[in-house]
Every structure is written in C-alpha cells, then in structure tokens.
Amino acid sequence: MIERTPMLAQSIPDVIRTLNALSGILEKGAASAQARKIDPLVLTSARLAPDMFPLTKQVQIACDASKLGLARLSGIEAPKFADTETTFDELQARIVKTIDFLRTVTAESLADAEDKVVSFPAGPDRVLKLKGRDFLYQWVIPNLYFHTTTAYNILRHNGVDVGKLDYLKGADLLP
C-alpha cells in the first residue's frame, strides 16, 4: 500500500515552487535595471495603475498569503515581517524567510485541516470563513498566483524580459 501525503500537504511544494519562481522573476528585474541603467527603486515601486499596489506590496502579499494561509491551516504560528522592503534584495530576503517558515509546516500538522473551518480577515471590517480545503484552493493559492502574476506583469510592462516559463519554473517534469 502506498502512503500518500495528505492532500493539503501536497500543496506546500507547489507554493514553494511558485515563491522560487517569483524570486527568479525579481532577479531578472534587478538584472534588467542594472543592464539598462535604471534606478532599481523605479521598478520596485512601479504599478500598473495609480490606485494599485506597487511591486514591493505585490511580493509582500504573495509571501503573506502563503505564510498566513499555511499557518491558519496547520495551527503553527507564523513569524511576523514588517512591511518595510523597498529594494530587490530586501524582497528576496522576505521570500527566503517565507519559504523557511513553509518548510516547518509538516504533513502531520495538516492532517485534519481539510475539513476544519478557517476564519480569516478580508479587509479591515470583515471576517470570512471557509472549509480548510476550500480556504487553500479557493483563497490562499489563487491569491499567491494573483500577486505573483501581477509582479510579473509589472516588470513585463516595464520592459523586463520575463516569459511565462519563468512563472511555471520548477514543475516536476518527468524525463
């Protein structure tokens, strides 16, 4: 009999893969700024619309969606990060810290998470509830992909040479 990792725990490598892909996309952003002699802060503070979050905040939220999502599901307390990053290096450090936390979330801690009710804030005045499975697959992971893709789009819009395979990088391809 094959022991399978519980469904929710199977997602952790996918989340880490995506954060690593985001890291690679940011590396290309930093390299592009250097090559084109652009102040890197122009890129890290770039937005797609004046009332949308800049690149820094997109990365912060991609990290926090992952970190707080898995913390709520596992019951393991997540480290707090001050939202003070402005440079590419600082954003990379936040991704590393987030992945470090995700690696502490064990399959055992998620064994009963599928059916548990998760309450979480959505905006300043609202608390929502989802079943654990739905919280992960309808909220946490869509949020991670949303902010990773938006970070990608901000850089792509600003002339950074990223492609979709940078975003999909790290899939467990078979030979």
Add this chain to the structure above:
Amino acid sequence: MIERTPMLAQSIPDVIRTLNALSGILEKGAASAQARKIDPLVLTSARLAPDMFPLTKQVQIACDASKLGLARLSGIEAPKFADTETTFDELQARIVKTIDFLRTVTAESLADAEDKVVSFPAGPDRVLKLKGRDFLYQWVIPNLYFHTTTAYNILRHNGVDVGKLDYLKGADLLP
C-alpha cells in the same frame, strides 16, 4: 465512512469558479467601455507590453488551459474552438462553451488520473511530461490563474474598476 470525490475531480468546481470570475471581470470591462464611450475593441485588443498577448488571447488561453488540461487528464475529447473572438460577447461565449465542456468531465473519468503520465506541448517544438497530479496543480491551474490575472491587469491598467474580490468571487464561503 465519508466518500470523498477524488482529489483531481475536486478541482473542477475551482476551475469553473475562476472562469466565472473571469466572465464577471469581462462584464465590468464591457460596462466600463460603454460608460466611458470607449470602443470596446480598444479594451479587448489591449496589452500590457507590445510583445505580450492582448486581452482576447489571454481569455482564449485561460479557457484552453482549462479545457485541454481536463481533457488530457480525463481522456475525454475536448471540443475545438477557432481563435476568432474579438468582442466581449464572443469572449463570454467561449467561456460558456468551456464551462459546458468542463461539466461533462466526471469524477470517474479522473479516478486514475493522479499518477498517469501526461504529455503535452509547450511551445511549437517541445513536448513535456508531468505526472497527472503535477500536471493539474503545477501547470493547468497556474496557467489558468496566470491568464485570468493578466486579463484582470490589462483591464485594471486601462481604468476598469475591478478589484481582487472579482477575481476571488464564488468561493464556497461558510455562513
């Protein structure tokens, strides 16, 4: 004993949810064009970079990632769609046809898909292989979210009043 829907089949409602969210985002785009007296084709052909796909193609690929992904996993043949949409109405029709197909994919047809090897084209000259589970969660679903978010970002960048809750709409919230 609780009978659980097999893991891969559980994702179909999430895929349909996301396509419905994309439909709602496009509706807001069409309404915004009308309210601001902008030719809707300006929005459907808008891009975030000159060498990126326009909105129409983003929607076509979001649909095809879903349709071909589930077809490959289930072995059920997918309908072919000509990539000829230019208007918001035509894009909505494509989403409807895609969802109609996804509703024909049964849990039974996915029962053994988790471990099967899926081969799929990635670009014109390359065939990749992933295990069924990884194909769904590391390729199909990330692609769906990528193109849905990019469609959102194109409209948002062009002044359409969409917010992240339009993208997350339809989550199975508990009371």
